Amino acid sequence: MSATVSERTHRWSWSPLTVRLMLAQTAVLAIGLIIVVITAVLVGPRMFHHELVETGHADEALGLVHLEDAFRSVSLTALTIGGLPALYLAGMLTFYLYRTIGRSLASFSAAAGEVAAGNYDVRVTSTGLGPEFDSLASSFNDMAAKLDAVDTTRRQMLADLAHEMRTPLASLKGHLEGIEDGVVQWDERTTSILYAQITRLERLARDIRQLTAAEEGMTHLQLTPQDPSRLAAQAVAAVQQDAAAQDISVTSISTGMEVTPVLVDRERMGQVLGNLLENALRHTPPGGAVTVHTDYAPEAVTVTVTDTGEGISEEHLPHVFERFYRANTGREAHRGGSGLGLAISKSLVEAQGGSLEATSEGPGRGTSFRIRLPHHTPTD
Missing domain, CATH: 1.20.58 (Methane Monooxygenase Hydroxylase; Chain G, domain 1)
Known part of the structure; x- marks a missing residue:
C-alpha cells in the first residue's frame, strides 16, 4: 500500500529557510513602519507649516508651533497604536505562511529521499497553497508511480x-x-x-x-505514407513457403471504398506483421488457414490477422501481450518463440500512433489480432 509523506511527517520544527524568510519579511515590515513614522513625525509638520506660508498665513504659522508639536504627537501615537498591532499580525501571518511552505518543502524533501532510497510507493498530498503546489504534488506522484511501474517491470523482466x-x-x-x-x-x-x-x-x-x-521510445521511426494492404501482402509472401511446408493456407484480402495511405514506418510495420503471422503459424495445425484482412474506413485503417488455430481462453486473453507470457507453458517452450514477439509488436504499433488488440472466441476457435492505424500523425 502506498503511504503519504504527510502521514509520516513528525512535529514541525524551525528550518533555516523558514527563519531566513521570516527575518527578511519582518525586516521589510519594520523598515516600512520606520519610514512611515519618520515621514509623519519629521516631514508632516514641516509640510503643514509650509502650506500655511504658501497660503498667506505666515504670521499664523509662527504662532502655531505648538500645533506642530501636537500634530507630531498625535501622528506618532496613532502610528504606534495602529502600527505595532499591524506589525504583529503581519508577523503572525508571515509565520503561518512560511510554516505551511516549510512543511510542504519538508514533505517534498522527505518524499524525494524515499524515492532515492528505492521506496516508490511514497506519495505527497496537496498542501492547499494553490494550483502551482498542487500541480507539483501531482507531477511528483506521477513520477513516483511511473518509477514504481518501471521498477516492477524491471524486476519481473529479470x-x-x-x-x-x-x-x-x-x-x-x-x-x-x-x-x-x-x-x-x-x-x-x-x-x-x-x-x-x-x-x-x-x-x-x-x-x-x-x-x-x-x-522506452528509443526506436528510430521513419514515418512515411504507406499502403497497409501492400505491406500485408508483402508479409504474407514472406511466410508463404513456411506455411506451405506446414500445410497452412495464408491469404491477404482488402476491403473498403478508398485506399488511403497512413503514416507508418515500413520496416517496423513489416516486423509487426511478420511477428503476428509467425505467431499464427505456430498456433495453427496443418490444414488450417491464416487470413490478413485490411479494411479502409474513414477514421482509420485496420489490419487483422486471423487464424483457425488453437484459440485463447478468456482468462489468458488479457495477458497475451505480456513479456514471456505463455498460455500453455509446457508446449510453448518447444515452439521456437522467445515469448516477446507480441509484446514487441504492441509496443511498435503504439509507437506509430496505432493500437493492437487480441480477440478469441475460446480454445479451438482461432484468434484474431487487430491493428488499428488512425489517419493522423502519431504524437511523440
Whole structure:
C-alpha cells in the first residue's frame, strides 16, 4: 500500500529557510513602519507649516508651533497604536505562511529521499497553497508511480529472463558435460542441438533489446505514407513457403471504398506483421488457414490477422501481450518463440500512433489480432 509523506511527517520544527524568510519579511515590515513614522513625525509638520506660508498665513504659522508639536504627537501615537498591532499580525501571518511552505518543502524533501532510497510507493498530498503546489504534488506522484511501474517491470523482466535462459543453458551444460564424460557423442545431431540452443539465446537477447527500445521510445521511426494492404501482402509472401511446408493456407484480402495511405514506418510495420503471422503459424495445425484482412474506413485503417488455430481462453486473453507470457507453458517452450514477439509488436504499433488488440472466441476457435492505424500523425 502506498503511504503519504504527510502521514509520516513528525512535529514541525524551525528550518533555516523558514527563519531566513521570516527575518527578511519582518525586516521589510519594520523598515516600512520606520519610514512611515519618520515621514509623519519629521516631514508632516514641516509640510503643514509650509502650506500655511504658501497660503498667506505666515504670521499664523509662527504662532502655531505648538500645533506642530501636537500634530507630531498625535501622528506618532496613532502610528504606534495602529502600527505595532499591524506589525504583529503581519508577523503572525508571515509565520503561518512560511510554516505551511516549510512543511510542504519538508514533505517534498522527505518524499524525494524515499524515492532515492528505492521506496516508490511514497506519495505527497496537496498542501492547499494553490494550483502551482498542487500541480507539483501531482507531477511528483506521477513520477513516483511511473518509477514504481518501471521498477516492477524491471524486476519481473529479470526474473522472466532468468527463467527463459535456464532451459537453453541447462541443455548446453548437459550436452557439454556429456561430451566430456564420453556419454554423448560429438556428432551432427549434438552439434545441431547446441547450435539450436545458442540460436535461442541470441534470439532472446535480440528480442529483449528490441522490446526495451520500443517501450522506452528509443526506436528510430521513419514515418512515411504507406499502403497497409501492400505491406500485408508483402508479409504474407514472406511466410508463404513456411506455411506451405506446414500445410497452412495464408491469404491477404482488402476491403473498403478508398485506399488511403497512413503514416507508418515500413520496416517496423513489416516486423509487426511478420511477428503476428509467425505467431499464427505456430498456433495453427496443418490444414488450417491464416487470413490478413485490411479494411479502409474513414477514421482509420485496420489490419487483422486471423487464424483457425488453437484459440485463447478468456482468462489468458488479457495477458497475451505480456513479456514471456505463455498460455500453455509446457508446449510453448518447444515452439521456437522467445515469448516477446507480441509484446514487441504492441509496443511498435503504439509507437506509430496505432493500437493492437487480441480477440478469441475460446480454445479451438482461432484468434484474431487487430491493428488499428488512425489517419493522423502519431504524437511523440
